[in-house]
Amino acid sequence: MNKDKALHYINSHNLTEIKAGNHRTTFLEIWMVTVNDRIFARSWGLAEKSWYNTFLKDPEGQIRCGDEIFNIKALVPDNLKELTPDINTAYLTKYNTAVNLKYSKGIVEQKHVEKTIEFVICE
Numbered sequence: 001m002n003k004d005k006a007l008h009y010i011n012s013h014n015l016t017e018i019k020a021g022n023h024r025t026t027f028l029e030i031w032m033v034t035v036n037d038r039i040f041a042r043s044w045g046l047a048e049k050s051w052y053n054t055f056l057k058d059p060e061g062q063i064r065c066g067d068e069i070f071n072i073k074a075l076v077p078d079n080l081k082e083l084t085p086d087i088n089t090a091y092l093t094k095y096n097t098a099v100n101l102k103y104s105k106g107i108v109e110q111k112h113v114e115k116t117i118e119f120v121i122c123e
Contacts, residue, residue, distance in 0.1 A: 002070055003121045007034055009065035014095065016065060018119075020051035020074070021058035031107070032063075032119070033090035039063075040077075040087050042107050043115035052115050063119060071122040084113055 010016050010032045017027035018041070028051060032041045043052035055061060055074035062069050077083055088108040095104035106112065 002123055003037070005068060006039065006063065006065050006070050006121055007037060009068075010034055010039060011094075013065075014100070016063055018051055019062045019064075020054035022060055023058070024054065024061075027062075027064050031091070031095060031103075033087060033094055035083060035086045035090050038077075039072075039119040039121075040083075040090070041117055041119065042087075042091075042112045043117075044103070044107065044112065046111065046115060052117055055117055061119075072119045073122060074117050074119055076116070077118045080113075080116055084116070087116060088113070 011034055014031065015029040016032045017029050019027050030041055030051065032039055034040070043050050047053075056076075059074045061072050061074060063072055091104050091107050095101075095107075
């Protein structure tokens, strides 16, 4: 199953590549976490032309997990408020190394929590 392969890759790698929308031609490496077999990411840069804002306008895209590319739909989860503590824990657990610590502590701040998006693998 495609979703299982993607989940395994995301759980075992710090960076996963993403292509937001149908008009981008290149992949960008970002942090992703999983919670309850669902895939989440948060925008770090908060820029107007970010992958996050692109997905809000065009929810189709792709993630690349090693040699495999998966088509995805991006959405803001309806139950984000309830999921936030678990997503925060996933970030703080996965990215708890010295090099990443500054950023993992930052990505759980409210301004980044507000930029949480879920990726659904299109089977």
